[in-house]
Amino acid sequence: MTSSKTIVLRSSDGATFEVDEAVALHSLMIKHRIETGGADSTTIDVPEVTGNTLSKVIEYCKKHVEAPNSDDLKSFDTDFVKVDQAVLCHLAKASYYMNIKGLLDLSSKTIADMFKGKTVEQIRETFHIKNDFTPEEEEELRKENSWNLFV
Amino acid sequence: MATDRTWPHRSETSHFSTIPFPIQTPSPKPSNSTRNRQFQTPSPMTSSSSHRSNNRHHGALTSSSSRRTDASHYRDFAALPNDVLTKIAANFSLPNLQTASLVCKAWRDGLRPLREAMLFLRWGKRFKHGRGGVKVSLDKALDSFLKGAARGSTLAMVDAGLVYWEMGKKEEGVALYRRAAELGDPAGQCNLGISYLQAEPPNVKEAVKWLYQASVAGYVRGQYQLALCLHRGIRTDQNLSEAAKWYLRAAGGGYVRAMYNVSLCYSLGKGFMQNHRQSRKWMKLAADHGHNKAQFEHGLTLFSEGQMMKAVVYLELAGRGGETGAVHVKNVILQQLSPSSRERALTLADNWSALPSSR
Numbered sequence: 001m002t003s004s005k006t007i008v009l010r011s012s013d014g015a016t017f018e019v020d021e022a023v024a025l026h027s028l029m030i031k032h033r034i035e036t037g038g039a040d041s042t043t044i045d046v047p048e049v050t051g052n053t054l055s056k057v058i059e060y061c062k063k064h065v066e067a068p069n070s071d072d073l074k075s076f077d078t079d080f081v082k083v084d085q086a087v088l089c090h091l092a093k094a095s096y097y098m099n100i101k102g103l104l105d106l107s108s109k110t111i112a113d114m115f116k117g118k119t120v121e122q123i124r125e126t127f128h129i130k131n132d133f134t135p136e137e138e139e140e141l142r143k144e145n146s147w148n149l150f151v
Numbered sequence: 152m153a154t155d156r157t158w159p160h161r162s163e164t165s166h167f168s169t170i171p172f173p174i175q176t177p178s179p180k181p182s183n184s185t186r187n188r189q190f191q192t193p194s195p196m197t198s199s200s201s202h203r204s205n206n207r208h209h210g211a212l213t214s215s216s217s218r219r220t221d222a223s224h225y226r227d228f229a230a231l232p233n234d235v236l237t238k239i240a241a242n243f244s245l246p247n248l249q250t251a252s253l254v255c256k257a258w259r260d261g262l263r264p265l266r267e268a269m270l271f272l273r274w275g276k277r278f279k280h281g282r283g284g285v286k287v288s289l290d291k292a293l294d295s296f297l298k299g300a301a302r303g304s305t306l307a308m309v310d311a312g313l314v315y316w317e318m319g320k321k322e323e324g325v326a327l328y329r330r331a332a333e334l335g336d337p338a339g340q341c342n343l344g345i346s347y348l349q350a351e352p353p354n355v356k357e358a359v360k361w362l363y364q365a366s367v368a369g370y371v372r373g374q375y376q377l378a379l380c381l382h383r384g385i386r387t388d389q390n391l392s393e394a395a396k397w398y399l400r401a402a403g404g405g406y407v408r409a410m411y412n413v414s415l416c417y418s419l420g421k422g423f424m425q426n427h428r429q430s431r432k433w434m435k436l437a438a439d440h441g442h443n444k445a446q447f448e449h450g451l452t453l454f455s456e457g458q459m460m461k462a463v464v465y466l467e468l469a470g471r472g473g474e475t476g477a478v479h480v481k482n483v484i485l486q487q488l489s490p491s492s493r494e495r496a497l498t499l500a501d502n503w504s505a506l507p508s509s510r
Contacts, residue, residue: 089227096235108238109335120253127228129255145249
């Protein structure tokens with residue numbers, strides 16, 4: 001068995017991670033970079049993602065590439081997204097930029113579930129979002145919304 | 152059962168019939184009631200919350216992470232790429248979408264396509280059902296739904312899929328169900344699962360996979376269909392206790408046929424330990440929700456307990472619903488009642504109305 005090739009991924013803040021190529025290829029963005037990069041594609045920059053997040057992303061890819069049929073994959077996924085909402089947000093963005101469908105689906109769904117049953121204020125609080133509407137803008141949107149009540 | 156305006160008429164063709172449950176109490180020859188046993192074709196998802204059972208979705212509590220006052224922190228979720236935002240909100244109902252749009256300006260702008268999709272969804276429904284002063288037009292309905300689907304709404308995808316299905320363009324329909332299913336829409340997952348069951352040959356493995364996802368998401372119809380698969384055990388391992396569990400979930404979610412099946416599970420000790428009290432409870436619930444066979448069964452039970460008046464009411468309802476066997480038994484009992492009791496019983500039947508159900 002030939003030694004598996006490794007790839008180095010470099011985050012926005014300069015942290016480097018050495019991963020098996022097979023694991024790295026779980027990201028279609030990296031796959032594309034490798035396929036079009038030529039000879040010196042052993043180090044790949046991922047400027048949209050910080051080191052902390054990249055580390056988590058790699059953890060996800062590792063599990064899904066190395067043990068895709070394991071019985072505990074579901075519970076791995078469930079536990080994987082039991083994180084601080086800021087981390088969740090970064091995971092969603094990272095999976096989008098790095099084109100990792102499974103992780104994007106997982107984080108999107110988790111975020112969507114956090115909306116259920118909440119008011120606007122509660123959502124803002126959960127996701128730490130500032131209300132940047134002026135009262136007029138908010139009123140305008142509410143008016144627009146009221147036209148859309150379904151028949 | 153009362154038909155809701157949001158449930159359009161659809162032809163109920165089926166390649167499957169469920170395994171008829173043997174009824175223990177003396178009964179006439181098994182009725183071929185297509186309504187109670189038949190495998191349903193995919194039905195549309197309503198835009199209201201009736202299919203979103205509340206028992207699974209609880210808002211996550213904010214973690215007690217330290218509140219960073221750093222301004223950039225506030226930008227995190229506000230700065231989600233629009234594609235991600237659209238994905239997150241893909242299967243939101245209109246009220247939820249409107250709420251999300253009010254959170255901040257970035258989300259208002261990012262969710263605009265989905266809000267537009269809702270308008271197309273509404274027009275599509277009008278064209279499909281001939282509401283709001285427009286004539287029924289499947290073509291225009293499809294056109295509207297497809298526009299909604301193009302903007303990322305899974306609700307529109309499912310409705311478009313249904314129209315394609317009605318037009319006989321099953322492949323196109325299934326493709327849309329799949330898109331919705333992969334975006335996490337439970338109705339899409341349920342319909343996709345049912346399509347696999349209706350394929351030639353049926354692909355039960357895939358069906359169960361998708362029905363399971365819909366079920367876990369709390370989609371009541373999916374739970375019932377999943378239970379049917381596991382119960383039949385055709386091309387899949389029969390799993391009676393799982394089947395019974397999912398019948399129970401669906402029944403709890405208001406699915407009337409599931410209530411009836413739960414009763415039989417308890418009565419026959421299939422999937423559950425035999426429990427006649429539970430059996431009776433669920434049979435009565437099914438009956439009260441308008442299930443004709445259940446009304447017949449429950450009427451018989453009441454008769455055996457000596458509750459003649461109540462028995463007659465249920466048997467009358469069952470008879471009106473097509474259970475001819477119930478008519479005979481009812482007549483036998485009526486002879487034992489005084490004229491005034493007879494009249495009272497029939498009045499009760501006339502004034503009866505079914506409890507609201509999710510299906």
